[in-house]
Amino acid sequence: MGQGVVISDSLVQDYCCVRSQSEWLVRSLSPEDMMVQSCPEASPAKWHLAHTTWFFETFLLREASPDYRPFHPDFLWLFNSYYNAVSDQPEKKLRAVFSRPSLAEILAYRRHVDDAMAGLLHRGLPPEMEQRVVLGLHHEQQHQELLLTDIKHAFWTNPLRPAYLDLPFEQPLSPSENLDWRQYEGGVLEIGHRGSTFCFDNELPRHPVYLQPFQLASRPVSCGEYLAFMNDGGYERPELWLSEGWQTVQSHGWRSPLYWYREEGTEEWQIFTLRGSFPFSVLEHTAVCHVSYFEADAYARWSGRRLPTEAEWEVAAAEKPVCGNLLEQNLLHPAGVSGQMFGDVWEWTVSAYLGYPGFHALPGALGEYNGKFMANQMVLRGGSCVTPQTHIRASYRNFFPTATRWQFSGIRLAS
Template identity: 55%
Template sequence: MAQLRPGHALAQRYRRTRQHTLALCEGLSAEDMMVQSMPDASPAKWHLAHTTWFFEQFVLGRDPRYRPRDRAWHYLFNSYYQSVGPMHARPRRGLLSRPTLDEVLAYRRHVDQAVGEALSRDDDDARAALVELGLQHEQQHQELLLTDVLHALWCNPLLPAWREDGAPEPAGETVPLQFLPGAEGVAAIGHAGPGFAFDNETPRHRVMLAPHALANRLVTNAEYAAFVHDGGYREPSLWLSDGWAMVQSQGWQRPLYWQPDLASAFGPGGVRALDPAAPVCHLSYYEAEAFARWAGARLPTEAEWEAAATALPVEGNLLDDVPRPPRAARGSGLLQMYGDVWEWTASPYVAYPGFRPLPGSLGEYNGKFMCGQWVLRGGSCATPRGHVRASYRNFFPPHARWQFAGLRLAQDR
């Protein structure tokens, strides 16, 4: 990272990013922010505290002059860093009524002041790199906060709106589905050059791409509804064995948040009509893979996706102030590669050849999850603008469906 003068761009970005997290919570009550609707989700209050703990632990912890607000909170708000110390069990985060929301907000102010003072004292490239990692971490939690709160409100029988989003946009027109030839032969993927990247995006390496084609756009609500109407959730031959077991045990019949009429879905504005031309979202890997098989296609590999995305500008329906629902594709060529919905790929989340995790406790950030997860690419309408890039590797277990995740089809050639 280039050296930064005190109080310059990094300090400004720190303030903006931290303020944006709080702005995303507008309209939520203290009660809303304490709900944990399932073990995979966390209360909004916990997200506010954990991202603060991250800066306290890894940035301010290097400074012997810093005094933590409350050392007992390290146990409450550590997520999974075993080398740092013990932590409160993840499925029980919703039981943390204390500290209160006001105390957590005061904790954020306490740490923000200390980080601001540290950045104003001197130039320290090592600290600047840690602050940058903390900001990227906070942006990840901004998206998680949005998806976790949405799930919590969906669990309420009243299906309350989080934010009144005004009159829905008129339904879009569906861009005809086309398969566009992808690059073939030797290609390089992974992060290289200046700018931030997580350790799991490195090192850059060569892969061999077989002849293939990518769909020009994401799969739409109307196309997925046809799969449902055709008995997709009742036909075991379309599903991976573990996926069919989930369909049976969980009673899946349609995407998460879709209503029984298959024409409306729950979102931040409450129940709204589905745009048939907009991308389908809130799918698990199992559902995406089953649809691709039903459609006579497959999911792209992450290498195929990245090789196609590298040449494209990072533009699309990404998070600015508030999330906007996934939108219908417009234009020609390869569309919707960034934003709208994360795209499940056919690639398991494993280490790249020559991968080396970050040194010390931060090595636990990504590497230890490289088992039993699948890679998603491209960002979503809840991904902060400027956070995603062509080499970015998101990952979730194959049953996860509460994220803004959908799919793009691919074919062998």
């Protein structure tokens, strides 16, 4: 590996903060809550705690610490997500059947790895391995967001629909600002990560793109605006939908965003959130979320607009500060939509998730992190109300299949 270098105190502090944040997020969950896997796309909270620990054990301790002794020999494959170059792994949809190891054993696993990582960090690491530590922290922040989206879906499927955070919203949340259109001249511009700070491999290389002049909405679409689409027959008009989208709507019986429902015998919509269920009137002015790419595209067609490309989105966000309703605000739901480009909802773009010109995945097993998913996915930008603030940036590329709705995904229009 070469001569080790002294690790900065800030990296040690970042490691401790990110690792403790994950355990703080599950503080209100029971062991039974942490076993639930309510759909094949989700994972149990207990698995998130174990897998993020597996990452540091597999890619740091096993490679850079010769005297390290693994916590359990079977954890190498048991908590592997999709790294085929490392080992086989259990089928994802079966993660909820792992009643053993127990939650206590998973927490002991985290302490075991954290103790070993503390020793490794204080001994010093070469730059390549230090970057793996940073990658592991951002990986864990991704799973913090996934943990919250997964527990929301788990509580939604529970007949009691319990609240993750039993605190009311202000009644109602702040009203939306008027929707304005921001003008951009276009031309030959650059996108992709710049500078020496951390980024994922899929944000590179920085490269030129040509954009026609365009307009971007000053804020995301609100729940009230989306309801107008629904009331105008949006889910019954096939001319608004892509062919596969219309088939998906029909096969799944979609008539509203995920987590919208009406009690029997009532007309007002209710919206389920991580804080429990609330009348539509409380959340009318917040950004609509939990819509698929198909729904976002259909709404854009209905409105006479379109979704932005990811290059347009990044150009518009490039000079904006990373602030807004992110995880640290602890609202856990989109706020009253405003002019921020970050937070509230991940915003669907019309861009397919592909490698940039000249893209090269990381070498070895870590090359499976992003590159092998570059098919049948669309790019989302901007982060959400459950994205850690230190995890998001203008060049960040999230990606999901077109029918995904359990993520905090919403709509910003372009023209």
